[in-house]
Amino acid sequence: MNIKDIRNQFPILDQDVNDHPLVYLDSSATSQKPIQVIEALEKYYREINSNVHRGVHTLGTRATDAYEGSREKVRKFINAKSTQEVIFTRGTTTSLNWVAASYGAANLKEGDEIVITYMEHHSNIIPWQQVAKKTGATLKYIPLLEDGTLSLEDVRATVTANTKIVSVTHVSNVLGTINPIKEIAKIAHENGAIMVVDGAQSVPHLKVDVQDLDCDFLAFSGHKMCGPTGIGILYGKKDLLENMEPVEFGGEMIDFVELYDSTWKELPWKFEGGTPTIAGAIGLGAAVDFLNEVGLDKIVEHEHKLTVYALEKLSSIEGITIYGPMDPAKRSGLVTFNIEDVHPHDVATVLDAEGIAVRAGHHCAQPLMKKLCASATARASYYLYNTEEDINRLVEGLLKTKEYFSDVF
Known part of the structure; x- marks a missing residue:
């Protein structure tokens, strides 16, 4: 089953949110459900x-x-x-x-x-x-x-x-x-x-x-x-x-x-x-x-490729802080980050206006947030139905977020 076939099994992904095609990057909070379920x-x-x-x-x-x-x-x-x-x-x-x-x-x-x-x-x-x-x-x-x-x-x-x-x-x-x-x-x-x-x-x-x-x-x-x-x-x-x-x-x-x-x-x-x-x-x-049916081995391989791609693309954004190991082999399918001088809730709000769903907050991990010296972070988490294009949309959204808040302040 290729990525297109997999995505076709998830009817919720075929919609626009705020006049943009939905990019769902919040699977660590809850995953979407295939038609079989x-x-x-x-x-x-x-x-x-x-x-x-x-x-x-x-x-x-x-x-x-x-x-x-x-x-x-x-x-x-x-x-x-x-x-x-x-x-x-x-x-x-x-x-x-x-x-x-x-x-x-x-x-x-x-x-x-x-x-x-x-x-x-x-x-x-x-x-x-x-x-x-x-x-x-x-x-x-x-x-x-x-x-x-x-x-x-x-x-x-x-x-x-x-x-x-x-x-x-x-x-x-x-x-x-x-x-x-x-x-x-x-x-x-x-x-x-x-x-x-x-x-x-x-x-x-x-x-x-x-x-x-x-x-x-x-x-x-x-x-x-x-x-x-x-x-x-x-x-x-x-x-x-x-x-x-x-x-x-x-x-x-x-x-x-x-x-x-x-x-x-x-x-x-x-x-x-x-x-x-x-x-x-x-x-x-x-x-x-x-x-x-999809195969856990294929899911692991797909998410690893997305992790490599996401770390590379997000690291190129000036003023971004990425939390967790930078070695893709040591991490699973999510990237948690902050943008300098922009609150993560503002990041999530601007991304949502672009049809991109990410999580922002302390992620029910307040002791860890204190260790990271962060009151909150933004998190993009992906799964078997996500693509490199979703990561590209996220990067574009983050660049717009930076531009918007640089103009505001």
């Missing part, structure tokens, strides 16, 4: 709309088969050993919160350490802050190098025998940095700690094999990988999940309910209380099918 959602509501697991009627069976079929697709996509290790959640945030609130609360005590990095999204900071306060554990940060990467020597120096949890983003949503998760997991395990991975920005863009990485938990979201919003995944090693208590209680996750006590279903259902996001799970399965 849209049709899967429509088919569920038109043809098989029913609750799962409960009914013996035909629609209920069809819904359950489609829902559990998507779980198997996700299992294969990340190479989990069993569907019992694949939990449907509302997204990365929910998944990380569940690990902290269940595993963390039960296994941490005063004197224990939780190790994270300065480049984490708030979703991988705040849950650990909260569980540290409740348990008396200490939250520690691995130092950040000037180029926005981590040193394994610093990881070894930060992770100690007192460390019980290491939680690191696979790909930074600000810097684009691809972290060496497999090596960090090895260091964590050598010290008796578990490895938690925020895969929100990696699973859509890289081949992620949980067995090869040897991570203990992996969290990611459907909406960043061409799937619907409101659906995500918590992968966990079976032995860890079996010893964890559910975070939400109610129907579907129970085995027996007595007047004063209850027992839970087996994995994965003991964590999926209430009516799940059925349509979202089915849509996620369709997204996995689409990504497999």
